[in-house]
Amino acid sequence: MPFGAFIIADFFFAGLSVGLYIISVAALFAGRDGWKPVARMGAVGAAVALVIALVCLILDLEQMHRFWYLFVHMNFSSPITWGSIFLALYGVIVLAYAFLSASGRESPARWLGLMGLPFAVGAHGYAGFVLLVCKGRDMWNSSAYPVMFLLAALLSGLAVIIIMNTIRLKYLTSNVSPEATDLQRRPLDILSYVLIFFLLVYLTILLSQLCMLGNSSEDNYIVYHMLTHWPWAFWYLGVEIAVGTGLPLVILIFSRLRKSFVWLDAACILVITGIIVMRAVVVLAGQRVPLH
Amino acid sequence: MLKLPAASRNRVRYAFVVDLRKCIGCDTCSVDCKIENDVPLGVWRTWVKKVEKRRKDGLHRFYVPVLCNNCEKPMCVTVCPTGATYARPDGIVTIDPHRCIGCRYCMAACPYDVRYVDPLLNIVQKCNWCEHRVDAGLLPSCVEACPMGALWFGDMNDPQSIVSKLISENPVAVMKPEKDTGPHVFYIRADRQVLEARGGAPWKRE
Numbered sequence: 001m002p003f004g005a006f007i008i009a010d011f012f013f014a015g016l017s018v019g020l021y022i023i024s025v026a027a028l029f030a031g032r033d034g035w036k037p038v039a040r041m042g043a044v045g046a047a048v049a050l051v052i053a054l055v056c057l058i059l060d061l062e063q064m065h066r067f068w069y070l071f072v073h074m075n076f077s078s079p080i081t082w083g084s085i086f087l088a089l090y091g092v093i094v095l096a097y098a099f100l101s102a103s104g105r106e107s108p109a110r111w112l113g114l115m116g117l118p119f120a121v122g123a124h125g126y127a128g129f130v131l132l133v134c135k136g137r138d139m140w141n142s143s144a145y146p147v148m149f150l151l152a153a154l155l156s157g158l159a160v161i162i163i164m165n166t167i168r169l170k171y172l173t174s175n176v177s178p179e180a181t182d183l184q185r186r187p188l189d190i191l192s193y194v195l196i197f198f199l200l201v202y203l204t205i206l207l208s209q210l211c212m213l214g215n216s217s218e219d220n221y222i223v224y225h226m227l228t229h230w231p232w233a234f235w236y237l238g239v240e241i242a243v244g245t246g247l248p249l250v251i252l253i254f255s256r257l258r259k260s261f262v263w264l265d266a267a268c269i270l271v272i273t274g275i276i277v278m279r280a281v282v283v284l285a286g287q288r289v290p291l292h
Numbered sequence: 293m294l295k296l297p298a299a300s301r302n303r304v305r306y307a308f309v310v311d312l313r314k315c316i317g318c319d320t321c322s323v324d325c326k327i328e329n330d331v332p333l334g335v336w337r338t339w340v341k342k343v344e345k346r347r348k349d350g351l352h353r354f355y356v357p358v359l360c361n362n363c364e365k366p367m368c369v370t371v372c373p374t375g376a377t378y379a380r381p382d383g384i385v386t387i388d389p390h391r392c393i394g395c396r397y398c399m400a401a402c403p404y405d406v407r408y409v410d411p412l413l414n415i416v417q418k419c420n421w422c423e424h425r426v427d428a429g430l431l432p433s434c435v436e437a438c439p440m441g442a443l444w445f446g447d448m449n450d451p452q453s454i455v456s457k458l459i460s461e462n463p464v465a466v467m468k469p470e471k472d473t474g475p476h477v478f479y480i481r482a483d484r485q486v487l488e489a490r491g492g493a494p495w496k497r498e
Contacts, residue, residue, distance in 0.1 A: 002397070060395070061393050061394050062396070063392065063393045063415060066374075066392075069374045073374040073375050075374065078397070079371070080395065133401065134401045136468075137400065137401075291402075292341065292358055292405050
């Protein structure tokens, strides 16, 4: 298989970085006190996740010491070339943004964050294009992937930031007044609603893609057959769709469960699990259909 | 009659013809290719696929030599981020070993799965129709080695060449024409079931 564990890890961490970055910038523009920790945690998390993603990407190369060829011998018809450009620019921006956010300089961080949004979208959106141009791989050759990857990025970012926030509120802010805790709690509620919305959109895309695979060409039907039969059905239908997307939706829809940190964190862990499995299923199952 | 784009009519465009009527599946081409190109253990540039078809008069076995199609619109060239994979003017798609970073994107993008990572060089390699021999005026080693004369190689833009005649005088098929890559390995007496990837895949046995 050409693509393996490092590519799966790269897709996940690059997506997580972009998701955290977008949420962080949005939190900075929200401007109120309760959102500041969200923005700060998101900025630092985005930088850390991006570093991990880039390390995975370089480790995946057979000739690691030649990674810089990507910037010297460019082929602009290759999505990886565009991805390298976007990742490099986004990397510089996210590091500067994390530094400005962590040091409390909100105004420049806000504008730098806003400017960096297109690069963030490009830095992960390209991964979808990397797959969709592979017309030999019927599972990858789908226009849904760039959008699905960006949605997955937002979902993983939202889930991680919610977990970080609940840990902060539960263990790190024990001496704060109840009013202040309520103020801190509000972003968590809003983030939960946003998570529900994106989960619904994501589930719709997943199911519509499955329907498309089952009802189009013979090649697509082979992919559909593979995804709906053992062992891939366990990962795709069971873990990715049911446990990683449906179950968190059910938990989050009930307000009593949503208000509980334990249930909220459980739902977020399920979302993260679902996104990791989605990356693995896309990369590995996409290469399982024999080509010759 | 196969028609070529006007721009390509006056230059050399190499092509392969595989006559499945003659192939006996002896694997001489695969072994000779390994020797000629120093292909390490565990990887192959060419191989012979065996396909069985049940007919009224019994079971028929087909042998399909598989090699790089050196496509007219090669996906590997499109996606290679460093331009290490490139198409020569004569149609041979080859790899610059000093430029390949081993990202394996070309392997993922190739619809025919004919590329591999060389375990000794740690770069991607593939069949290049023995370009070193072709440049020296020789035939690819598999063509010379085939004891049955099932493999033919030549300039398909030259109407007098054997490949041109074989292509124009016989019903030929290419692998996965629907992928629109313009493969240049033409198979004589190959039907869809013989050339398709999943002849014996489990989902078909149900």
